[in-house]
Structure formats: structure tokens, C-alpha cells
Amino acid sequence: MQTECRLYPASPMPPTELIERLKGLASSLVSDVFGRWAGAPGLLPVSGLAPGQVIAGPAFTVRTRPGDNLVVHKALDIARPGEILVIAAGGATDRAILGGLMGQYAQTKDLAGIIVDGAVRDRSDLDRVSPPVFAAGISHLGPYKSGPGELRCPISVAGLTVLDGDIIIGDEDGIAVLPRARGEELITAAEAKGEAEAAESAAILAGNWDRTWIDEGLKIVNVQASSSN
Ligand SMILES: O=C([O-])CC(=O)C(=O)O
Numbered sequence: 001m002q003t004e005c006r007l008y009p010a011s012p013m014p015p016t017e018l019i020e021r022l023k024g025l026a027s028s029l030v031s032d033v034f035g036r037w038a039g040a041p042g043l044l045p046v047s048g049l050a051p052g053q054v055i056a057g058p059a060f061t062v063r064t065r066p067g068d069n070l071v072v073h074k075a076l077d078i079a080r081p082g083e084i085l086v087i088a089a090g091g092a093t094d095r096a097i098l099g100g101l102m103g104q105y106a107q108t109k110d111l112a113g114i115i116v117d118g119a120v121r122d123r124s125d126l127d128r129v130s131p132p133v134f135a136a137g138i139s140h141l142g143p144y145k146s147g148p149g150e151l152r153c154p155i156s157v158a159g160l161t162v163l164d165g166d167i168i169i170g171d172e173d174g175i176a177v178l179p180r181a182r183g184e185e186l187i188t189a190a191e192a193k194g195e196a197e198a199a200e201s202a203a204i205l206a207g208n209w210d211r212t213w214i215d216e217g218l219k220i221v222n223v224q225a226s227s228s229n
């Protein structure tokens with residue numbers, strides 16, 4: 001029996017230059033310049049991310065029935081090199097959505113990463129043969145393959161709306177998402193924030209990091225030691 005897989009049009013790929021600039025940044029810088037509000041908390045790297053590695057690319061959005069991966073297989077077949085599969089699986093962590101074989105296939109498709117609001121399995125295999133994977137959990141229980149689902153549709157992962165083609169950055173701190181129409185603006189702002197943080201780091205080394213703003217924001221109340229006990 002066939003189930004429905006709604007397929008929406010693919011978004012244009014962003015300029016390679018923009019993605020390369022993003023790889024020089026960090027998810028924290030991007031979310032800082034986007035109101036500290038750009039992330040999907042709880043989706044953390046579970047495999048394949050080297051220390052200090054940053055992944056970036058446009059989202060290929062997938063919505064699947066929790067615990068089922070039929071439409072995820074379809075997404076792998078039609079994904080374009082450089083895309084990041086972002087899979088809304090209802091946040092259910094009792095059953096894996098993908099594992100080592102699908103991760104290996106994703107690598108042959110040159111995907112930049114895989115993000116699952118759900119669980120994955122075969123962690124060692126994913127570590128060896130897959131693009132970096134971010135997930136909400138791990139489970140050895142395997143997925144059903146019945147559908148239904150949607151591809152390249154608006155999705156919600158860990159409470160965050162993601163549209164197909166939105167620009168993703170992922171690193172050891174998790175993921176942040178930039179609306180595709182604001183990529184250039186937000187990346188430029190994040191680069192400036194990165195330079196400001198580098199200057200602060202140099203000031204820490206030089207012993208002259210500005211601390212004045214702390215006491216400007218605090219009224220210190222000195223508490224006397226109690227004599228009652
Ligand atoms: O069985 C599945 O569909 C998921 C899996 O373990 C793999 O991709 O290796």
C-alpha cells in the first residue's frame with residue numbers, strides 16, 4: 001500500500017561564498033546576532049563532528065511520522081550536494097529515524113550534515129562513514145517504513161520553524177538557523193561579533209579586559225555574618 005509523500009519545490013542553493021564564510025563562524029555568534037534566539041536547543045552532535053568542526057549549508061526540510069523513515073529515504077535519493085537534511089520527527093527518541101547505512105548513503109550524496117528532531121542509531125558507524133549527525137537522542141529500536149510525510153515543507157524542530165533553503169550552522173554547541181533572505185546580513189553581523197570577541201580575548205591576555213560594566217549593573221549588598229547560630 002502506498003502512503004502520501006507531499007513534495008514541495010526545491011529552494012535555490014545559496015552562494016557557495018556565503019556558506020564558506022559561515023564555516024569560519026560559530027553557532028553562538030550567529031544566534032547572538034539574531035537576538036540570541038536562532039537555535040533549536042537539545043539537538044546536539046552525536047557523531048562525526050571533529051573537535052572545532054563547523055558545518056554549514058542550506059536546509060532540505062523533511063517531516064516524517066515519528067518513528068518512520070520512508071520519506072527520509074526518498075529525501076536521501078533527491079538531496080543535492082551541500083544540503084543539510086533537517087528532519088522533523090516529532091522529537092520522539094524511543095525509535096531511531098536513521099543509522100549507519102543511511103549515513104553512509106548521505107556521505108555518497110555529499111550532504112553537509114543531518115539533523116534529526118528524534119533519535120538515531122549505529123553511532124560508531126555514523127562516526128566512521130556519515131556526515132556529522134545532530135539528534136535529540138539515541139535508540140537501538142529501528143524505524144518503520146510506511147510513511148507518510150512531506151519533503152521541502154515548513155517544519156518545526158525542537159520548537160524552531162525551519163523553511164526549506166534556510167541556512168544552517170552546526171557545531172559542538174548545537175545548531176542555529178538563519179532565514180535564507182537574511183543570510184548575508186546576519187553572517188556579516190556575526191563576523192563583526194567574532195572580531196569583537198577576538199579583541200576581548202586579546203584584552204584578557206593583556207590583563208586589561210573591561211570589567212566596569214559589571215558594577216554598573218549590580219548593586220552590591222554586603223551581608224554580615226549572622227550571630228544567631
Ligand atoms: O534500519 C534503518 O532504516 C536505519 C538504520 O539502522 C541504518 O540506516 O543503518
Ligand SMILES: [Mg+2]
Nearest residue numbers: 099100101122
Ligand atoms: Mg543500521
